[in-house]
Amino acid sequence: QVQLVQSGAEVKKPGASVKLSCQTSGYTFSDYEIHWLRQAPGQGPEWMGLINPKSGDKNYAHTFQGRVTMTRDTSISSAYMALSSLRFDDTAVYYCARARVYDSNGYYLYYFDYWGQGALVTVSS
Amino acid sequence: DIQMTQSPSSLSASVGDRVTITCRASQGITSYLNWYQHQPGKAPRLLIYAASNVPSGVPSRFSGSRSGSAYGTDFTLTINSLQPEDFATYYCQQSYSYPYSFGQGTKLEIK
Numbered sequence: 001q002v003q004l005v006q007s008g009a010e011v012k013k014p015g016a017s018v019k020l021s022c023q024t025s026g027y028t029f030s031d032y033e034i035h036w037l038r039q040a041p042g043q044g045p046e047w048m049g050l051i052n053p054k055s056g057d058k059n060y061a062h063t064f065q066g067r068v069t070m071t072r073d074t075s076i077s078s079a080y081m082a083l084s085s086l087r088f089d090d091t092a093v094y095y096c097a098r099a100r101v102y103d104s105n106g107y108y109l110y111y112f113d114y115w116g117q118g119a120l121v122t123v124s125s
Numbered sequence: 126d127i128q129m130t131q132s133p134s135s136l137s138a139s140v141g142d143r144v145t146i147t148c149r150a151s152q153g154i155t156s157y158l159n160w161y162q163h164q165p166g167k168a169p170r171l172l173i174y175a176a177s178n179v180p181s182g183v184p185s186r187f188s189g190s191r192s193g194s195a196y197g198t199d200f201t202l203t204i205n206s207l208q209p210e211d212f213a214t215y216y217c218q219q220s221y222s223y224p225y226s227f228g229q230g231t232k233l234e235i236k
Contacts, residue, residue: 035225043229043230044216044227044228044229044230045169045216045218045227046227047223047224047225047226047227059223061223061224062224063224095168095169102174102175102178104156104175107155107157109156109157109159109174109175109220110220111159111171111174111175111218111220112159112161112169112171112218113171113180115168115169115170116168117167117168118168
């Protein structure tokens with residue numbers, strides 16, 4: 001069965017960096033984009049960006065440009081997300097999610113069909 | 126960026142009720158709209174994709190629809206005959222353009 005297993009919770013000081021992992025199994029890693037999202041307390045999810053495991057192409061939300069780096073290791077079917085210059089408002093649960101494509105008469109819609117369990121990142125002095 | 130607005134932000138209902146949650150996009154997104162259910166401590170779960178498609182494994186009491194303009198700005202999630210496990214927070218999400226965006230959520234509570 002498809003699984004995305006994320007690394008554990010992190011506590012960081014302001015200005016530090018964090019790197020989270022997302023280990024996948026149960027499907028061909030290179031066939032599906034991996035997206036990263038986060039959810040701060042009391043808010044809806046926020047999309048951070050994506051990486052195409054096959055090509056390595058990335059697309060980052062402009063909100064995180066310059067601070068986020070997404071990478072992958074195809075040999076172990078894993079994706080990574082690093083966020084630098086952490087601020088207090090980066091405290092959130094971070095998720096990786098697999099994106100599946102729905103082809104409707106030439107229109108390609110993506111949706112998140114499997115998610116990791118989430119990793120709480122707390123930024124605290 | 127496309128803004129997604131859900132209403133209501135919270136809703137009280139009883140087991141067996143039928144509830145409707147709406148989602149409005151700040152610009153037309155045709156049918157590039159997905160719905161998710163989120164329960165505390167769990168990962169979000171896909172309920173509906175492409176406005177009205179129900180993935181396998183999702184109960185048939187969940188349905189989605191699109192209304193409004195031909196460009197697609199107004200969407201509805203309907204849950205028929207609420208079950209105890211349906212009390213959760215629901216989010217709509219557009220995948221029409223980057224950055225993908227979510228509504229602020231609708232918390233469904235037991236009356």
